[in-house]
Amino acid sequence: MRLTTALAQTARQARSAGVFVSLLPSPAIDSGPFPADLNGSNFTYPWPVNVYRFRSQGQELEMAFMDVAPAVKTAVLLHGKNFCAATWAETASRLSGAGYRVIVPDQVGFCKSSKPEPEKGGYQFSLQQLALNTRGLLAALGVVGDGNRTVDGGGVLVVGHSLGGMLAIRYGLMYSADTVGLTLVNPIGLEDWKAVGVPYIDIDASFESERASDYASIRAYEQATYYVGVWSEQYDVWVRMLVNIYRGSRALAYARAQALVVDMVLTQPVVYELGLLRPRTLLVIGEKDTTAIGKQWSPPEVQEKLGHYSVLGKRAAAAIPNCTLVEFPPLGHAPQIEDPDKFHEALLAWL
Numbered sequence: 095m096r097l098t099t100a101l102a103q104t105a106r107q108a109r110s111a112g113v114f115v116s117l118l119p120s121p122a123i124d125s126g127p128f129p130a131d132l133n134g135s136n137f138t139y140p141w142p143v144n145v146y147r148f149r150s151q152g153q154e155l156e157m158a159f160m161d162v163a164p165a166v167k168t169a170v171l172l173h174g175k176n177f178c179a180a181t182w183a184e185t186a187s188r189l190s191g192a193g194y195r196v197i198v199p200d201q202v203g204f205c206k207s208s209k210p211e212p213e214k215g216g217y218q219f220s221l222q223q224l225a226l227n228t229r230g231l232l233a234a235l236g237v238v239g240d241g242n243r244t245v246d247g248g249g250v251l252v253v254g255h256s257l258g259g260m261l262a263i264r265y266g267l268m269y270s271a272d273t274v275g276l277t278l279v280n281p282i283g284l285e286d287w288k289a290v291g292v293p294y295i296d297i298d299a300s301f302e303s304e305r306a307s308d309y310a311s312i313r314a315y316e317q318a319t320y321y322v323g324v325w326s327e328q329y330d331v332w333v334r335m336l337v338n339i340y341r342g343s344r345a346l347a348y349a350r351a352q353a354l355v356v357d358m359v360l361t362q363p364v365v366y367e368l369g370l371l372r373p374r375t376l377l378v379i380g381e382k383d384t385t386a387i388g389k390q391w392s393p394p395e396v397q398e399k400l401g402h403y404s405v406l407g408k409r410a411a412a413a414i415p416n417c418t419l420v421e422f423p424p425l426g427h428a429p430q431i432e433d434p435d436k437f438h439e440a441l442l443a444w445l
Contacts (some may be wrong), residue, residue, distance in 0.1 A: 110438065118197070121148040123233045132158060132179055132206045137335045140183040143206060146231045149214075150202070150223070152215055158206035159199035163190040164227025164368075167251070168237045169197045170228065173267075174256025174282075175355060175430075179203035181332055185253065185430055188438045192445065194251070198232055203262075203351030205339065211347045219351070219358040221264040227270060228261075238272050249274040256282055256385070256427065257355070262365045263371065270372040277376045277441060280383050284406040286363040291396035292388035300353035307340045307349075309333060315390075320427035322382040328431065360387050368413040375417040376444045378437065379407030380425030389396075395406050418444055 116406055124145040130136050132143065136190035139160060146157040169183040169189050179198040186196040199208040201224050210217035232238045237250055242275050249272045254262025259281020266276045270294065288294070312333050317325050404421070411419035420440045422429050429438040 107423050109404055117311065121230055123147075123234055128367075130219065134342045134348055135178070135206045135339050136342070137178065137180060137205075137338055139180045139206075141186075146199070146234055147325065148227070148234075150227060151210075151217055153208075153210055153217070155202055155208040155210070155227075155408060157208070157227060159197060159231060160186070161235065162186050162196040162198065163194075165190075165195040166220070167193055168195045168197065168232075168249070169251040169253055169351075170232060170237075171196060172228070172252065172254035172258030172261050173198075173204070174196075174258050174428075175352070175359070176312070177256065177258075177332065178335060180189050180205075180311070180335065181431065182255075184281060184434045185441075186437065188434075192442055195237075197235065197237070197372060199228060202227055203348075203355060209347035209351045209377055217351070219354040221261055221358065221362050221364070222268065224261055225265040225268050226396060228265060235444065238269070251275045251277065251442075253277040253279070254281060255279040255430065257359060259283070260359060260364055263368070264385065266371050267364075267367055273373040274445075275374045275376070276371065277378065277444070279378045279412075279430060279437075280380055280385070280403065282385060283364045283386060284320055284357060284403075284410045285386070285400070286365055287360060287386060287388050288363075290394050290399050292360070292386075295388075295391055296351050297357050298329075300356045301350055302339075304349035304352045304356075305346070307336070309337045312336055312340075316427075318390075319384050319414065321432065322384065322426045324426075328435055332431070335407050356387065365410075369409055371414050373416075375406060375414050376416065376432050376441065377419045378429060378440060379403050379419065379421045379434065380429040381407070381423045383422055383426060383427040385427050386411050420444075 141160040141162050143158050154239040173179055179200045182198050190210055191385035202208055203263055251274055252262045253267055259278040262276055266273050332337050381404040383403040389397050391399045411417045425432045
């Protein structure tokens, strides 16, 4: 592979300083066609799926994503742990109608994206790594510059739900210069579960729990925690989307990745850095939400202290500079799904 003069000079300087330089292939965008069962998911997405191919931690990986209605303004939508890019369909449609190009990725380890396996080196999941991957995708699409360099008129609205909200916070901390706004929808990570008393469980135990996931267990968890006793047929679609992956062609790799994700969110709190956020921020809270990582394996006295979003939302909003808080008392963990009209009215009004 031929190097540009500048890159060759950098490589020579690094070698003379005793630094190892890996000459990686350039990231690439692939528009398909792809197999119906892409990386273990055959769920049909509402827009064409593209793949961002890149190298990370010594592996060739794929991030599946949708790229909706190219426009001057850009938004990227980050899904939660028990969600995929497809669950953002309504929000992507509304933002597209408001003049946004909407990029909706599946993170590595999720849905239609790569699921690294132990025999191939595994993957060290961190919020920083996932933010870096997302940044690489946006750079490959020309939305932002490489590294810390911005492009003319560049900038992105980052919208994150649940785990995606936690990731959006990390992204905003790392790349504030061209993050024009953050929208955090019932983000997890607004409390340090370990500090409250959640005991640590090892990744092997978490893996076995993930392997056992089925329709009944996923629905029971979401009905009790996300929708707080209420159930609608529309939620069934997203439960079955997950069952499709947990029982699909990459089931074991998916369960392993999800166990690593649980470890990541439990051990990498963002709550202590909320005051460092610089982008303009909208925090949307469904107050009936009771989500808390590790709650299910914690003793009763600890469970009682966890997941009080009616308190966590106000506390986070007070800590985040330039933050607008919108609370929905009757809604739970996914207000954009429970009451899309109310949610999108608030989002578009803030924008």
